[in-house]
Structures are given as C-alpha cells and as structure tokens.
Amino acid sequence: MANKVLLIIMDGLRPDMISRETMPFVHSTIKQGVEFTSNFASFPSKTRIASAVLATGCYPGRNGIMNNGLYFPALGGAIGTKDYEDLQRLHQSPAGPVLAVPTLAERLVRAGRRVAIATAFSTGGTYLQDPEGYGVSVNHSYIYPAANREMLESRFGKGPAETLPDVGRNQYAVRVLTEYMLPELKPDFAVLWLSEPDRTQHKHDLGSPTVNQALRLADDCVRQVVDALDDYGLLDSTDLFLMSDHGFISSDPAAESVTDNAIRWLSTDASPEALVVNFNSIYIQSEAQNALQEIVTFLQQQEGIGPIFSARPLEGVLPYSLLKLDHERSPDLFFFPRWSPRPNGYGVLGMCPGYHAHYHGAGSPYELLTTMLCVGPSFEQGEVVRHPTGVIDVVPTVLHLLGLEVDSGIDGRVLAEAFRDGRTAADLQVHEFTYRSQLQAGDYSYEAYAKVARVDNTYYLKEANGAVHFS
C-alpha cells in the first residue's frame, strides 16, 4: 500500500491527443496502471471550477465556485477568480469564505499529513487549492507562506514570465516540486498543476505543430517528476494521478462570436437589470425576474447558442439541479455555445462558434472528457475502467489512499474499482439517462438535452447541447 499521493494535472489535455508521437512518456505509462476512458470534467468545464472541485470533492453547487467570475451584490460587483488577490478579498469579506466546504489540504493537514502544491497556472487557481494555507504553495506569482519567497528566489530565481508554449513557468514548477518540495518538505500529498497544453491550445489549433510542442513539454515535465521520484526512492510508495481538468474544443473562425452577439443585445435591448458576468452567466436583479424569460427567448433563437441552464423552470431550459449547480452565488442562468463534431483543419473533432479563441467550459464531450491515468502500488496494472468516473472522484480517492475517512460532506466517490483487490465494476450501480427540455413557439422550436450518468450516488455530465429549428 502506498503512503504518498502525487497529482499531476496537465491542464486541458484531451485523452485523444496522447499518442506515442505526441507524449511518449505518458503514453508508455498507460499500460502500467489504470486508464479511465470515461472520466468527466466538472461542469462548467473551466479550470478554476475544476480547481475548486479538485480541492473539495464537492460539486460547484456545494463548494460555491461555479464560474470564473461571480457576482456579489454585497460587494457591489463581480469578482473574478483568476487573481488570488480578488479571491483573498472575497474570502475575508462577509461574502466569504471563498469555499463553503473544507479542502483536501485542510483535511490532510488536520490529520497530521504534509501537503505541497506547485503550479504553473493562474494564482487564483492555485489559491483555490488551499485558501486557508494549510500546506505550502508555490506559483510563479503566488507563494504561501510568503516568508518562503526569499529562499525560493535565491534558489530558483523569480517566477518566469509566460511564453507559448509556456516552458519557463512549467519548468519552474517542476524544479520547485522536484528539488525543494519532494526532498525537503517530504509531502504525503503533492499537486503539480501544469499550465500546458491549455495555454497553447487557446491560441493554436489542436493538432498543430505548436500544440504538439506544448504536449511534448507537458510530457517532459511528467517524465522529470517520475525520474525524481525514482531518484529519491519514492516510486514504490507513491500513487500517481496523471490527469487533466477538462478537455478542449476548436473555435470556428468563420462563425461570429456567440457571446459578443448576446452581450451586445443584452447591453442594448435587454432589461437593464440583467448583468452578464464572465461572458456566459447572467444575474438579474430580484425585482426584475420577468426579464429572465425575455432573455431566454432571445438566446433560444440564436443559431450559435447551445444549452441554457437555470434554477428556474422555463421551457427549453435545463435545470441546475441536474448538475448540482444550485447555490446562492449561482447566476440566474448560464448559456453555452452550440457544438458539433465537425473536425478542424488537422482532423481533430469538435467545433463551436467563435469565442475569439479555442475554448473549453461548455457541454461538448470534447471538453468534458478528460485524461486520467492512475499508476502506483495501490492501483491495478494494465486495467481499463470504462464506466463513468470524474474529476469529482479524485478527492475521496486520495483521502481513502491516505487512510482518511470519506464522509458525507464529499460528493465524489472512492474509485475502489481501480485498486488492487478492489471491487469489480459489476458491484457498481451505473445508470445513464438523457434529460430533454423543449419549446414550441410560432415559427421556431428549440430543444436542449443533457446526457447524465449516475454511478452509485455520484452524477457526471457526459454531454449537453441545444439547437433552434425555424419552420
């Protein structure tokens, strides 16, 4: 049995991007452990939402982070989650704490375990991993405890600026993990959150030579960490998660931006009481709730709009309860682009209308299907888990691996079917269903659907879309 766990997140890595050519090291590890071929992102499929889910094991509706920007009437505006200073301000305000439930770092440190977090992505995403500072965190622009800054800068230099592919910041995080954290802090649980291939995929086409460079960079980082574990004699006692937080979808350069159109209309013709936050969520002042139906009617007639979600029961709208998005911070509605399986110029499947850049965050299987490989002494070798699992399951599985109790305060489940001597898939209750919501209007109809899987008591969104048809 292992006594340490290391989580390596390769941000935005689609499982179908891994090949012997693009990621030789990661590809070679597949057969050494358990490959999860239906592992789903949390929803919406964005990075900081995943960070909060990977910090808590709870759905956004329970941990309180359901978008990259949230509106707080008490604070007089929206708060972004990208920069840790904003989240720190929220955490210390009456609208805090930033996360409504305990983190994995808190649970582990309270139980006497050591936690270390090295990241190359945003400071906000890093902060969400451990807002109370139970462990040690190092990012190119955020260090906790701050007293470590001088020592880190004298050994590793100042945090590098971003490049594409982001070699400097990812190598910095790897060095901090392998040269400082692993040998000196000796963490029981460590996180390495790489910013690639996400950073490069936003700007360059999936399948392009530049994205392939970013894949190779992430692959090299993983190899360096595994080599370091080997050098320190830690491989036999460490369970390794090689995973991504979400997938990715290509943006159609020929299509107009769905969000631009919607925001233009909302800011000119729609009710002035509607506030658009983070491009795709809408908050409506409580006395103007009839504006919501007007906005939904507009969105449902746009060719580029896919599924719309709300807590309110409206025709053609999918309910928050389906995805555990109910929370006092949740917007009145979320809308997402309509996607199709159409390939990009490199033959990589999945296309949505313009978002100015290639994208993730919505309901296509290209964004929702994530990479997950578990390798180590606790896991089977050469096994494939094909039934649904998800990012939501990582925290309970880590707690179990480190000998802690998984209580009812956690929404995910322990992936015991992947353990040596674990239970078999036949012991699991797997249900899959499709929820549909339709609207028939004068000269058009609109339909949205969500395919959801439930395994025991944990729910996973497999895909969601919506479409208008004019008669």
Ligand SMILES: [Zn+2]
């Ligand atoms: Zn991400």
